Amino acid sequence: MTERFARERVRHELARRSLRVLRIERPAPGFVRVALGGEALDGFAAPGPADHVKLVFPDGAGGTLMRDYTPLVFALDAPGGPELVIDFYLHGGEAGGGPASRWAAGAEPGDELVVAGPRGSALAPRDIDELIVVADETALPSVMRWLDTVGAETPATVYLALEDERHAAYLDRAAAPNRAFHRFPASTAAAAILQALRDRRITEGTFVFLAGEATALVPLRRYLRRELGLPKAQVDAHGYWKRGTAGHDHHAPIDETDPDD
Ligand SMILES: Cc1cc2nc3c(=O)[nH]c(=O)nc-3n(C[C@H](O)[C@H](O)[C@H](O)COP(=O)(O)OP(=O)(O)OC[C@H]3O[C@@H](n4cnc5c(N)ncnc54)[C@H](O)[C@@H]3O)c2cc1C
Incomplete structure (x- = not known):
């Protein structure tokens, strides 16, 4: 199989x-x-x-x-x-x-x-029952592509860390009945999104895509991979930029303490 x-x-x-x-x-x-x-x-x-x-x-x-x-x-x-x-x-x-x-x-x-x-190209998995996305502004184009790819019939929850809440208008055309969008101010988003993930069910059919500021993703990825023990293939995390670094290399591990990263 x-x-x-x-x-x-x-x-x-x-x-x-x-x-x-x-x-x-x-x-x-x-x-x-x-x-x-x-x-x-x-x-x-x-x-x-x-x-x-x-x-x-x-x-x-x-x-x-x-x-x-x-x-x-x-x-x-x-x-x-x-x-x-x-x-x-x-x-x-x-x-x-x-x-x-x-x-x-x-x-x-x-x-x-x-x-x-x-x-x-890495094509989207075909067996996503539900999609969870965590993103900041730089990842909104890829969020749009994920939502288009899985289609409106796949339930999706999008957690957004935004410098300005007006930026959420970018996703207006992605609105659909079984999609939920949650916005958090960038300054407090990492902790708030971690709590939101802790408070919800993540089943074995839930695929998680995380992209945004690399350091902010570390606690989220640790929770999903280490605490919940989700397999590597279920959690796709990418540092799209790093505060204070010009031209951040997204191939660098997000979490230097994790050999599996
Ligand atoms: C796979 C991948 C796909 C991406 N897709 C997109 C995309 O479609 N659209 C998009 O806008 N970005 C996207 N990004 C992010 C983009 O590559 C970075 O934001 C990049 O650093 C911007 O380059 P720059 O020359 O403007 O700034 P840089 O010269 O790289 O950085 C200058 C300074 O600005 C800071 N900085 C960089 N990005 C941000 C930010 N978002 N907020 C605050 N400070 C920042 C840096 O830390 C640095 O201090 C993607 C990144 C990756 C890895």
Whole structure:
């Protein structure tokens, strides 16, 4: 018998694509949506809900630096040709943030953006009875992809750690009768979400996806994996950024005390 929550892995040919900004939108306060196009999108695929591409930016010293982002939508049949849509959370506001959010705040149609990857995709498990998601703003695009992937018939509870509660508007289009959304201020969210997880039932058919600030995820992951003893395949946790670290490497273990991380 296959292990519960087994994930099919798909490898992609590694490509670096030079794309052009087609449109800029504002899907919710705090976010900039960038639709990218170009013939280079030929062969692009990102079928996993938490796939990521690497966006390449000049580092100002003649080199480049890269940041990870979620391909929110890839539409082959858009009226003007294939489109890749990426949503940027402007973490330092309109004028602040690192190179990626600064670029997004000033992006205009016609600008170039180099996109590398994805290198591979982990498809969603097929046997999710119920979905629990813990996320901050940076993970809202992947939350949208998880909800779209499991479909409105799968019960889902989303716990959000938000810098500003207006950012929750990002998920308005995901509302459905058996989905619950709980918002917590970022400053107190880790403790409040831990308590919310302690207060609820997590069955063997419940799949848990956690993504956001790496340090804030440590107690949540410890509770799920060590205290509840949930198997590794049932808890998918990713540090999407780390306070005080530019270009955080999300392959670094979230919990350095856990050899299984
Ligand atoms: C797999 C994956 C998928 C991701 N998908 C998305 C996505 O679709 N949309 C999205 O907006 N982000 C996404 N992120 C997060 C994004 O890569 C980081 O927030 C990244 O650090 C932003 O780059 P930057 O150049 O703006 O800032 P950096 O140069 O990396 O950081 C500059 C400073 O800002 C801080 N910082 C970084 N992010 C935040 C934040 N969210 N809030 C407060 N301070 C912050 C850093 O700690 C650092 O001190 C994803 C990350 C991963 C690993």
